[in-house]
Amino acid sequence: MKEWSGQTDGTPGAGGTVNAGAPLGQTEILLLSVLKQGPLHGYAIVEALRERGAGTLKMPTGTLYPALRRLEQEGYLAGEWGTVGGRRRRTYRLTSFGRTALAGERPAWREFVGTIGTVPEPRATWWRARADG
Numbered sequence: 092m093k094e095w096s097g098q099t100d101g102t103p104g105a106g107g108t109v110n111a112g113a114p115l116g117q118t119e120i121l122l123l124s125v126l127k128q129g130p131l132h133g134y135a136i137v138e139a140l141r142e143r144g145a146g147t148l149k150m151p152t153g154t155l156y157p158a159l160r161r162l163e164q165e166g167y168l169a170g171e172w173g174t175v176g177g178r179r180r181r182t183y184r185l186t187s188f189g190r191t192a193l194a195g196e197r198p199a200w201r202e203f204v205g206t207i208g209t210v211p212e213p214r215a216t217w218w219r220a221r222a223d224g
Contacts, residue, residue, distance in 0.1 A: 123193040130184035
């Protein structure tokens with residue numbers, strides 16, 4: 092199982108600060124996408140990611156909770172305390188701002204995923220064409 096750290100280069104979503112209007116990072120997009128289906132508490136978010144990722148995504152709590160706090164502080168999410176299954180838990184839901192931001196990020200996300208998908212099996216590139224020609 093791959094562990095998702097979200098830590099890359101200090102950009103938003105990579106352990107940096109999420110600013111309203113700034114591009115969202117991969118971690119934030121994953122969280123907003125899961126919460127688009129409805130409110131969830133932290134453990135349920137982890138399970139939803141694991142399920143959507145066919146068991147290959149594991150987001151550690153050290154990545155999850157700071158990202159949820161940032162998203163809540165910036166207005167992408169709203170959180171409230173409640174009792175779920177007899178336990179006190181903080182449940183998060185997507186705000187209208189978060190829903191709009193997620194919709195705006197989808198084209199860039201699809202492009203990113205498409206680009207990453209070419210890395211293991213790269214398409215013909217200019218340098219390969221030069222080497223062959």
